[in-house]
Amino acid sequence: MIAPISGPIDLTDKVAIVTGASRGIGRATSVALAREGANIAACDVLPCEDTIADIQAVGRESLDIQCDVLKKVDVQKAVDQVIHAWDRIDILVSNAAILGNSSKELEEYTQEEWDLLLQTNLRGTFLMIQAVWPYMKKQGSGKVVCLGSIAGRIGGVLAGPHYCASKGGIHALVKWAAKKGERHGIYVNGIAPGPIATPMTINEPYKDEMVPLGRLGQPQDIAEVVVFLASQASNFITGNIIDVNGGILMV
Numbered sequence: 001m002i003a004p005i006s007g008p009i010d011l012t013d014k015v016a017i018v019t020g021a022s023r024g025i026g027r028a029t030s031v032a033l034a035r036e037g038a039n040i041a042a043c044d045v046l047p048c049e050d051t052i053a054d055i056q057a058v059g060r061e062s063l064d065i066q067c068d069v070l071k072k073v074d075v076q077k078a079v080d081q082v083i084h085a086w087d088r089i090d091i092l093v094s095n096a097a098i099l100g101n102s103s104k105e106l107e108e109y110t111q112e113e114w115d116l117l118l119q120t121n122l123r124g125t126f127l128m129i130q131a132v133w134p135y136m137k138k139q140g141s142g143k144v145v146c147l148g149s150i151a152g153r154i155g156g157v158l159a160g161p162h163y164c165a166s167k168g169g170i171h172a173l174v175k176w177a178a179k180k181g182e183r184h185g186i187y188v189n190g191i192a193p194g195p196i197a198t199p200m201t202i203n204e205p206y207k208d209e210m211v212p213l214g215r216l217g218q219p220q221d222i223a224e225v226v227v228f229l230a231s232q233a234s235n236f237i238t239g240n241i242i243d244v245n246g247g248i249l250m251v
């Protein structure tokens, strides 16, 4: 049993893997975790040089890892690289995802686009958790944070059926893994953001007026919740999905 710990958040020398770290929420999260002292493996299909520069600016170590979460071999290689560099994994932020087409009629979605989206968002999250699990188990500790969505809660406002299903699946996976992790000191939680201004949503018709708090979310709004869930400050929370949506949804 881990006793409650008071005091400020401290991630000094923790090792974090962040997927989808090149931009948007993943980039802001990488920098926020580094600011609190963590070393970061920034994983993405896109180069992460801007993220790496931000991490270096706050004085932490980083790895820029080319990793497609669609490919189990990439996921395993990324984890191997992290173990080789730092010999531990304290934090996994499974953030990489695609949005897909949001505006078609139900009968227009193809099997191919359904499969690609589910494989990227849901299977990719599963593969990442699966790959870090043995190391966290051996350590007897770990914090996993998965990016879900308000779309997985309510069936979406401006999202397609495949995206909503993938995020609902992630919420369920979080709870399943949390139950398995309890006895190993592994915490698994999710975050369900509302509309956040990132490259993913730049061409979507998101408006400040959609949000009771009067503005779209920014990547930092999510990054700070990831920091909380990755830190000792959340040591009595597991299997939860935290809603971060400016008041759109209250459950």
Ligand SMILES: NC(=O)c1ccc[n+]([C@@H]2O[C@H](COP(=O)([O-])OP(=O)(O)OC[C@H]3O[C@@H](n4cnc5c(N)ncnc54)[C@H](O)[C@@H]3O)[C@@H](O)[C@H]2O)c1
Pocket (backbone or CB within 6 Å): 019, 020, 021, 022, 023, 024, 025, 026, 043, 044, 045, 046, 067, 068, 069, 070, 094, 095, 096, 097, 098, 120, 124, 147, 148, 149, 150, 192, 193, 194, 195, 196, 197, 198, 199, 200, 201
């Ligand atoms: N922006 C929003 O409004 C919003 C709302 C709810 C949930 N989310 C979730 O937050 C997370 C981050 O979203 P964002 O808005 O920053 O998106 P984004 O598109 O700006 O960033 C996503 C990153 O994931 C990477 N990525 C995509 N496919 C990948 C793959 N196969 N392998 C590795 N990397 C891959 C992209 O290259 C990109 O860098 C996602 O899980 C998204 O579903 C976002």
